[in-house]
Amino acid sequence: MxxxxxxxxxxxxxxxxxxxxxxxxxxxxxxxxxxxxxxxxxxxxxxxxxxxxxxxxxxxxxxxxxxxxxxxxxxxxxxxxxxxxxxxxxxxxxxxxxxxxxxxxxxxxxxxxxxxxxxxxxxxxxxxxxxxxxxxxxxxxxxAVVGQLDALAKVSWALHRFYTRLDSVNMVRDGHARLPYRQQDLADALGLSLVHTNKTLARLREDQIATWSDEKLTIHDMTRLTRLAHAESDGYAKRPLI
Amino acid sequence: MxxxxxxxxxxxxxxxxxxxxxxxxxxxxxxxxxxxxxxxxxxxxxxxxxxxxxxxxxxxxxxxxxxxxxxxxxxxxxxxxxxxxxxxxxxxxxxxxxxxxxxxxxxxxxxxxxxxxxxxxxxxxxxxxxxxxxxxxxxxxxxAVVGQLDALAKVSWALHRFYTRLDSVNMVRDGHARLPYRQQDLADALGLSLVHTNKTLARLREDQIATWSDEKLTIHDMTRLTRLAHAESDGYAKRPLI
DNA sequence: CGATTACTTGAGGCCTGTCAATGATGGTGG
DNA sequence: CCACCATCATTGACAGGCCTCAAGTAATCG
The missing domain is CATH 2.60.120.10 (Jelly Rolls)
Structure with a gap:
């Protein structure tokens, strides 16, 4: 079909x-x-x-x-x-x-x-x-993120951006979003090692900020995540579709 | 005029x-x-x-x-x-x-x-x-350079790219090219500290690979520079001008 | 001639990479 | 059904590349 x-x-x-x-x-x-x-x-x-x-x-x-x-x-x-x-x-x-x-x-x-x-x-x-x-x-x-921020900010930025972008295409349900990537993918995106990416994700989880496990992303504290991520405020305007 | x-x-x-x-x-x-x-x-x-x-x-x-x-x-x-x-x-x-x-x-x-x-x-x-x-x-x-390479490769890549681009617009004379930037500019481009950028430039100079001082860039050994830079071979094709 | 800017050099420490081992999960073939 | 293997996540130990701090030189400028 x-x-x-x-x-x-x-x-x-x-x-x-x-x-x-x-x-x-x-x-x-x-x-x-x-x-x-x-x-x-x-x-x-x-x-x-x-x-x-x-x-x-x-x-x-x-x-x-x-x-x-x-x-x-x-x-x-x-x-x-x-x-x-x-x-x-x-x-x-x-x-x-x-x-x-x-x-x-x-x-x-x-x-x-x-x-x-x-x-x-x-x-x-x-x-x-x-x-x-x-x-x-x-x-x-x-x-700018890869060049200037430390690991915690990098990972926070990535999770924040994932959540925002998934939300924009209506793929967030009850605060959960499917994130079907491997930790290695995120590490290779941020210029971090797999091990350090894993430990940084663990810290965000322990601090009750965001959890990403079993391909599922959950944001527990968007305020703190946004601050850690140095996220640019602009709530991404409409974009064209081809 | x-x-x-x-x-x-x-x-x-x-x-x-x-x-x-x-x-x-x-x-x-x-x-x-x-x-x-x-x-x-x-x-x-x-x-x-x-x-x-x-x-x-x-x-x-x-x-x-x-x-x-x-x-x-x-x-x-x-x-x-x-x-x-x-x-x-x-x-x-x-x-x-x-x-x-x-x-x-x-x-x-x-x-x-x-x-x-x-x-x-x-x-x-x-x-x-x-x-x-x-x-x-x-x-x-x-x-990819900022995320994956170490300082020596980053700086080599930057100098190699400067030289190649300047050469394409006919701004290289006798192996010298004017490069009117500060070391801080290069550091901020590569995600390195000013101090480490300086030491890396010093090393390239001591090793007789490339010298950048007094706003003048000179390549002494393009072969080794290219290797250090992990430079992509393609000699940049023609591009449009607006 | 003091102030500013840029480059240089040394010392010390931390953030992050590397190495290594373990557990969990799922697929595969005997 | 289970041993076997591959992939991925997790955790600890350790080392090193790079950052930060600091001080000094040189050149330019008002």
Whole structure:
């Protein structure tokens, strides 16, 4: 069973900007199908070009760069509504990989159609550029966190951001949210060792601030978490959906 | 004396993609003037919107985020050919500041004209998106460096990247390049303390790999520097100029 | 010539990485 | 059904890379 854009469940969320009728009609043509990705699958590979672009419909994944010595830097986490493959679309190849952490359902687009988007639907092109700018903003914030904060603040920031982003796509129920990543993923995102990440999570748990276990995230004290996280106040405005 | 786009000295460099006649004609209209910024001037401020966008014509600057506790993360360094204000253009406000390190000459554009760029010149819109994607690629690489590498590799990476980028805009003469930043700027970019940055630079100098003093960068052994830097081999392809 | 800024160098300590071992869980094959 | 293996989370011990503090030099400026 495939979803069409006119009744896309994501588009109705408050987190995303509105789309006009003609825009929706165009997206119906732009979208070529859907893809189911199993956990552990590599959706896009670093150093390769791709004929397809995606939007995450359901499920979660992560973006990461692999260094030649085997180390790994997690660049970000893919949640529903996220666009995948902008780099492959406008550059020759991807500079990071994207992997499915859970089973994921993805809307698929043809890279070759991207040019018609720019030439015939400037509002959609503008939205795509805004998405790129949002990525840039996030990476700048992540760089500041990894570069300047200590371990407790790093982990707090990550959990705070997970919770906020999951909440924006309606994936928080009764204060709980599914967080299907491994501690190693978080460690690789924050530039910490697995061991130290584990101990920092244990401390947040003991201090009754936040608990993340069995793939489930629970915030016990959002006030203290926000303070520890040095979280920027702005409650992330609406963003475009492709 | 003001430069017009048709004889823009940057456009002729190998580093930048070609521009068609109609594109150049449009840029002439799009460009509203030039601005001279003195060293230390804040060109764009974090948290503020701006009516103007810029392209760096000459001189150098830096982008940085300020944390509430006063710490600072340098997000990147602005060299000739770099576009400034993409975030201000397509989002409500900037999430980082831009400051002039030397005297800078900037091409100025009106933010309100940006929409006509998207609606009437899709090739230019595409280029703008590519620039955003390039920024994203750079920030991803910076995140991996700051998150995963040790101090020696971080500093080596930075010097290697400085040299490569300066070379691409023809600012290297006889193996020397002007690098008008302070050690504190580099430290804040790499997430290192000033003291440790200084000692790491001293070590690279003693080992006859690279010397950076008196605002002048000299590479003595590019082979070893490249190895230390874990530098990605791809010799940065052509990029668009706005 | 005092004040400011930037670079340099040394000493000491802590935050975080590495190493190592254990437990828990789940999948697999005999 | 159980031994076996792989993955992930957890905990302790220890070392080291990097930070902080501090002091000194040099250059620039009003």
């Amino acid at each position: 495939s979803t069409n854009c006119s009744n896309c469940p994501l588009r109705k969320l408050d987190a995303f900007t509105d789309m006009s009728g003609p825009e929706i009609a165009f997206m119906e043509k732009f979208k070529t199908g859907e893809l189911e990705a199993q956990p552990g699958t590599e959706i896009m590979a670093q150093g390769q070009s791709s004929t397809h672009l995606f939007t995450c419909l359901t499920g979660m994944g992560l973006r990461y760069k692999t260094l030649e010595d085997g180390r790994r830097q997690v660049i970000g986490f893919v949640l529903p509504g996220d666009f995948i493959g902008l780099q492959a679309g406008v550059m020759s190849e991807m500079e990071h990989s994207v992997e499915a952490s859970t089973s994921m359902r993805l809307c698929t687009f043809n890279r070759s159609d991207l040019w018609t988007l720019f030439s015939s639907h400037p509002t959609r092109a503008y939205d795509l550029t805004r998405i790129a700018a949002l990525e840039e903003i996030f990476l700048g914030e992540a760089l | 003001s430069t017009n786009c048709s004889n823009c000295p940057l456009r002729k460099l190998d580093a930048f993609t070609d521009m068609s006649g109609p594109e150049i004609a449009f840029m002439e209209k799009f460009k509203t003037g030039e601005l001279e910024a003195q060293p230390g001037t804040e060109i764009m401020a974090q948290g503020q919107s701006s009516t103007h966008l810029f392209t760096c014509l000459t001189g150098m600057g830096l982008r940085y985020k300020t944390l509430e506790d006063g710490r600072r993360q340098v997000i990147g360094f602005v060299l000739p050919g770099d576009f400034i204000g993409l975030q201000a253009g397509v989002m409500s406000e900037m999430e980082h500041s831009v400051e002039a390190s030397t005297s800078m000459r900037l091409c100025t554009f009106n933010r309100s004209d940006l929409w006509t760029l998207f609606s009437s010149h899709p090739t230019r819109a595409y280029d703008l998106t590519r620039i955003a994607a390039l920024e994203e690629i750079f920030l991803g690489e910076a995140l």
